[in-house]
Amino acid sequence: QVQLVESGGGLVQPGGSLRLSCAASRSIFSIYNMGWYRQAPGKQRELVAGISTVASTNYVDSVKGRFTISRDIAKNTMYLQMNSLKPEDTAVYYCNARRVLLNFEYWGQGTQVTVSS
Numbered sequence: 001q002v003q004l005v006e007s008g009g010g011l012v013q014p015g016g017s018l019r020l021s022c023a024a025s026r027s028i029f030s031i032y033n034m035g036w037y038r039q040a041p042g043k044q045r046e047l048v049a050g051i052s053t054v055a056s057t058n059y060v061d062s063v064k065g066r067f068t069i070s071r072d073i074a075k076n077t078m079y080l081q082m083n084s085l086k087p088e089d090t091a092v093y094y095c096n097a098r099r100v101l102l103n104f105e106y107w108g109q110g111t112q113v114t115v116s117s
Helices: none
Strands: 004-007 010-012 018-024 032-039 046-051 057-059 067-072 077-082 091-099 105-107 111-115
Touching: 004 091, 018 032, 018 091, 018 111, 032 067, 032 077, 046 067, 046 077, 057 067
Parallel strands: 010 111
Antiparallel strands: 004 018, 018 077, 032 046, 032 091, 046 057, 067 077, 091 105, 091 111
16 A cells, blocks of 8 residues: 655745645655646546656646656655646646556545635
8 A cells, every 4th residue: 555645735826836745655656657637626637747667757738847746765755846837727736656567556635726816
């Protein structure tokens, strides 16, 4: 079992920044691909950014150049630095860990990000 705990959400004005954290209960980055998803009211959950076991990254087009995904292996923690936030970034953000080669995954409980003036 893996527990994922997100933190760092909140209310921020347009143009502001937030950093989300996802702490894993044990060392998993070498065998789990990690990602940040978000779900806005009335919309499907979407992948925002991902980081693989070898630290390759990918982003949805709408956040490229504004968001940065990273990880600290020693702290078992993944981050999402979000800059130049827009109202359309408002959503619940979820941390995801997907086991490589095996068909299972874990989710965090979610953290609310609200971008509003």
